[in-house]
Amino acid sequence: MQHVDPDQLALLALGESVDLGDGSAVNGHLRQCGRCRDEFESLQHTVDLAREAVEHRDTPPPSEAVWSRIATEVGIGLRPTDLPQPDSPGPFQPPVPRSAQLPVQLPAQPPVQPPVQLFGQHRAAESGTRRTGRRRRWVRPVAALVAALAIGAVGTLGALRPWRTDPAPAAASAATLAAVAGGPGGARGRAVVERGPGGLVLRISAAGLPLQQGYFEVWVFDGKRGMVSIGVLGADSTASLPLPPTLDLRRYHVVDISQEQYDGNQTHSQTSVLRGSLTE
Amino acid sequence: MTEPEDERVRAERAIAERFRRGDETVLREVFDRYGGLVHRVGVACLPSHHDAEDATQATFVAAWRGRETYDPARGTLPAWLLGIARRQAVDRQRVLRRQQNLATATFHQAGPGYSEEPSPERVVDRLVILDELRRLTDEQRRVVELAFFDDLTHLQIAGVTGLPLGTVKSHLRRGLARLRTRWEVDGAARGSRPAGAPRSR
Numbered sequence: 001m002q003h004v005d006p007d008q009l010a011l012l013a014l015g016e017s018v019d020l021g022d023g024s025a026v027n028g029h030l031r032q033c034g035r036c037r038d039e040f041e042s043l044q045h046t047v048d049l050a051r052e053a054v055e056h057r058d059t060p061p062p063s064e065a066v067w068s069r070i071a072t073e074v075g076i077g078l079r080p081t082d083l084p085q086p087d088s089p090g091p092f093q094p095p096v097p098r099s100a101q102l103p104v105q106l107p108a109q110p111p112v113q114p115p116v117q118l119f120g121q122h123r124a125a126e127s128g129t130r131r132t133g134r135r136r137r138w139v140r141p142v143a144a145l146v147a148a149l150a151i152g153a154v155g156t157l158g159a160l161r162p163w164r165t166d167p168a169p170a171a172a173s174a175a176t177l178a179a180v181a182g183g184p185g186g187a188r189g190r191a192v193v194e195r196g197p198g199g200l201v202l203r204i205s206a207a208g209l210p211l212q213q214g215y216f217e218v219w220v221f222d223g224k225r226g227m228v229s230i231g232v233l234g235a236d237s238t239a240s241l242p243l244p245p246t247l248d249l250r251r252y253h254v255v256d257i258s259q260e261q262y263d264g265n266q267t268h269s270q271t272s273v274l275r276g277s278l279t280e
Numbered sequence: 281m282t283e284p285e286d287e288r289v290r291a292e293r294a295i296a297e298r299f300r301r302g303d304e305t306v307l308r309e310v311f312d313r314y315g316g317l318v319h320r321v322g323v324a325c326l327p328s329h330h331d332a333e334d335a336t337q338a339t340f341v342a343a344w345r346g347r348e349t350y351d352p353a354r355g356t357l358p359a360w361l362l363g364i365a366r367r368q369a370v371d372r373q374r375v376l377r378r379q380q381n382l383a384t385a386t387f388h389q390a391g392p393g394y395s396e397e398p399s400p401e402r403v404v405d406r407l408v409i410l411d412e413l414r415r416l417t418d419e420q421r422r423v424v425e426l427a428f429f430d431d432l433t434h435l436q437i438a439g440v441t442g443l444p445l446g447t448v449k450s451h452l453r454r455g456l457a458r459l460r461t462r463w464e465v466d467g468a469a470r471g472s473r474p475a476g477a478p479r480s481r
Contacts, residue, residue, distance in 0.1 A: 010453040011434060014427050046409065046460040050428045052398075053406035059323045061316040062336045070311065070340045076304050181304075181344075 004029055004036045013043035072254065072277045075180040175255050175276035177206065183273045184210045189237075191255040191276060199245050202230055206237040206257065209273060214261040219268065220252035221275075227268055228252055232260075253278045289415060296357040300350050307344055314358045315340075317407055321365040324403045326372055335368040342368070358411050359466035362404045366468055369400040401468035412462040416455055419443070423451040424459075 004012075004026055012026070030037050070076075177189035189206030204218055216233040218241060231241035243249070257274040295313065298306040318339050322332030342364050343350075350360050413421055422441065426432045432440065438448045 006457075007449045007453050010456045011449070013456065014452065015431075016433050042460055042464075043456055046456060046463055047428065049402075049406045049463065050409050050413070050459065052402075053410045054429055056320045056324060056403070056406060056410065059316070059320045062311075062319040062333060066315075066319075066333050066337055067308070067311055069337050070307075070344075073337070073341050074307070074344045076307055076344075 002029070003033065004040075006039075009036070009040050009043060013040060013047050015047070069277070072275065073178050075178075075182075075272065075275055173249065173278045175278045177204075177255060177257065177274040177276040179208075180272045180275050183271070184208060187273050189257065189274045189276075191278065193243070193249065193278065196242075198242060200243040200247075200249075202239075202241045202243050202255070204233060204237075204239045204241070204255075204257070206233065206274060209233075209237050210259070212259060214259060216273065217258050217260045217268075219256040219258065220247070220249070221254040221256045222252050223254055226252065227256070229266070233257070249278060292357065293352070296350070296352055299347055299357060300352065302347060307340070310343075310357070310361075311340055314361050317358055317411055318361050318365045320407055321362065321369050321400060321403050322372075324398055325369040325400045327376065331372060331376070335365065335372055338368050339365045355466050359408060362407055362411075362466070363468075366400040366404045369403075373400070404468040405463060408463055408466045408468075409459050412459050416458065420451045420455045423448055424455040427452055 008026065030040060173193045175191040177187075177191055179185050179187040186208035187206065187210075188208055189204060192203045194201050194203060202218065202220075206216075209216060216237070218230045218233065218239060219227045220230060221227045228244075228247065230243065231239055233239045254275060254277050256268075256272050258269050259271045259273050260269050292313075295306055295309055299310055315336065319332060319336045321339075322335035323329070326332050326335060339361065343361055346364075350357065354360075413424065416424060423437055423443070426437045426440065427434070434445065434448050434452060437443070437452075438445045441448070443451075
């Protein structure tokens with residue numbers, strides 16, 4: 001039995017009509033030959049699927065917001081890329097010099113004086129200078145000092161600018177806290193911002209946190225380098241923590257819970273166990 | 281009889297390998313490259329844009345968390361992602377159906393070709409083919425798309441493209457066979473046949 005030419009089968013599957021001369025022979029053969037019939041039907045099915053696929057071609061891709069939620073949920077891209085991962089056998093990590101690791105920290109202190117005042121104080125001290133050139137030389141180091149203060153305390157200035165004029169963030173936002181990649185897989189939690197009599201309060205409830213000798217610290221994080229420490233969890237893995245009244249929750253919108261040791265080091269341990277983004 | 285591999289195919293294999301190894305930086309690339317494909321499943325199968333975005337998010341999260349279960353020997357990364365997307369769509373359809381308390385008959389497709397409420401399996405099959413189309417050579421893809429989407433005959437395609445008739449027929453035969461093979465390997469039902477006799481090997 002002469003099987004159907006593969007070129008012809010493809011054309012038939014595409015729905016092209018075949019020469020009448022060939023046509024009846026081809027149809028006859030297909031009726032009899034299971035192998036060619038199978039071939040023909042599977043090719044035809046492929047054509048059908050492809051033609052149906054047209055309606056999907058114009059679907060717009062998912063938005064950046066979807067990526068943002070994915071990254072938050074799996075804990076990617078929220079740290080500066082030069083931070084090390086918590087120790088775990090999973091993800092591949094490029095080696096990192098230790099000095100480049102710490103996120104900018106805000107120590108728990110009263111707010112620093114705004115730089116304007118500092119500059120003014122210094123200028124007052126040099127009022128005795130006569131020559132413009134000399135004053136300019138003073139100005140540069142002061143500017144550097146101000147800049148260094150600003151970089152060193154960006155958390156302060158960002159979070160606690162006394163001159164901020166934005167209204168307080170809306171209350172009643174919440175976040176589902178998900179386990180961080182490389183962290184304890186069973187961890188989960190919830191964070192809710194509520195308005196209490198004294199101001200906004202961040203209520204945390206968590207479960208599945210590992211038993212350990214240290215404690216769990218609650219942070220709000222801006223997704224880049226800024227973190228503000230809000231407090232610690234109690235023995236039952238919950239906490240009700242007052243939020244600073246000038247804290248911009250739209251900027252510091254990620255709640256992060258870290259595992260900490262009593263090492264006297266107030267900076268983030270780099271070991272996050274839970275994280276989630278606050279949404280209305 | 282192997283065809284020369286595209287740069288694109290090489291790049292995709294490299295991305296799949298980094299993904300499996302857990303290189304964090306690759307997830308964004310995977311999202312950029314295959315996000316559209318994955319999202320189409322949700323958009324086609326679920327009633328609202330919000331549901332589709334939810335399903336897409338859940339797919340990539342599940343994929344990342346389960347990355348060590350991806351085996352490159354068993355299929356391409358987009359095919360694997362489509363499998364996860366399909367399960368997400370099926371689960372969400374089930375939940376929505378329960379919520380709306382509709383008779384299941386409303387949601388069953390009548391059979392292959394029923395287009396009003398496509399099953400996630402059918403959508404994945406279509407998307408697998410759509411994805412494979414991108415892997416054909418430019419010339420092959422052009423010929424095949426003219427036949428599929430513009431309904432040109434091989435004679436008309438030769439006229440439009442200026443290619444010899446033999447080349448056009450060869451592109452159609454090999455292109456179609458390649459798409460069929462991809463569907464057999466990566467399709468939702470893993471090689472189940474359309475209504476008719478099972479394929480003999």
